[in-house]
Amino acid sequence: MDKMNHSSAEAEAETIEPLRYLSKGEAASIETELVRDYKFGQQQLIEIWGHACALAITKEYEPTIYHPKRSSHSLHQDFTVQCEKMDIPFLSYLPTEVQLINDAYNLVIDAMLGPEADPANIKEPYSGILATLKQVKTPIASVDVPSGWDVEEASQDGINPEVLISLTAPKKCAMSFSGKHFLAGRFLPYDIQKKYELNLPEYPGTDCLIEL
Template sequence: MALKAISPQNAASLDKDLMEIGGWSLDQLMELAGLSVSQAVYRVHPPSSGKNVLVVCGPGNNGGDGLVAARHLAQYGYTPSVYYPKEGKNELYQRLKTQLNNLSVPFVSDFSSALKSTNLIIDAIFGFSFGGPLREPFPSIISEIESASVPVLSVDAPSSWDIEAGPPKEGPGAKFMPQTLVSLTAPKPCVKHFRGRHFLGGRFLTKAILEKYDLDCPQYEGIDQVVEVGVKGERL
């Protein structure tokens, strides 16, 4: 089954439709996104492979997805920690932080040291709305993730990648290729440059939304919120 990619413009329009027409709140969409990410982590890196997970969050909704994923991972028995160098201003993010504080999930300040003790990195820095250029502190952060010796799972798009054109030609992120990518709602055009395990999370879209944006919906198994699909769209 071929899965169509969605442009960043249509992805933004789809989110708007979900909230204005579909009755969804940002909290709900972020919860489902973070849950999908956590399930993908469990698939590719079960706790037996190492419980220490470093979640690197950006200031926008992608970072919020990472905060939700960290909460679920803590409940699954992992030992997550969060690096959140530039916090989002929406009070939703503060509530997500409170939930993590209540689970004793640490927010780390020394990124380089945290990298040395982690078994998996979740890249939740930038999503489909990223348009570049990178601004500090993110170029140095992405360079460190890029050269890390542990596997990386990116949320929606590898951070630093152009959503249409893929990895930058030079500089931070030019050689960034995470082992796993979780596309949310639908793959973004940059997926054609990705070589790794690819999951789709979006088991809540209605038939009307799928038809409006000319999207496909693969068959999710059981109660799973993610389904693994080929990097060129073929179902695995």
């Protein structure tokens, strides 16, 4: 009996298919079907994804997130105090944006460019922001596709996030990602999962995201 159970477990393990990584076209098709055939609203999808991203960020960075209290002082007074505390001579020296981010923030959330963006043709103001993000030392958490990455290829000239939160299903570029990787795709109808052979993992309990 034990031998039979062991053999059954081995056979079941062998039939488990690997997680599917989507191309740019497949990701666009799934989103189109969700809106057109399953009547998801675009705003509804954004809220589902946004909620999952907030949970992933909280799970990974809760101890480092700082929630400042609303100040009753004038903006000019607060800015002056901030500069003094950061040893920045007020009005006589302006730090670079990279320095400001490194000094003032514990985390950067990158949700600037989506999978539809062409990394070879990024225009201002996004190209300037991307250049800044490549230089910061503050940890970065990217949503779906790290800005500057090609959806279907490994990063060549994009940013280097510490955390990636894939939406719906991971994209092909995520196959080369070596950091902490979360997936928010539990809401997907079974028929879509089957049609695209996504082989999504089993989400624990009632969680809407899972760490891959």
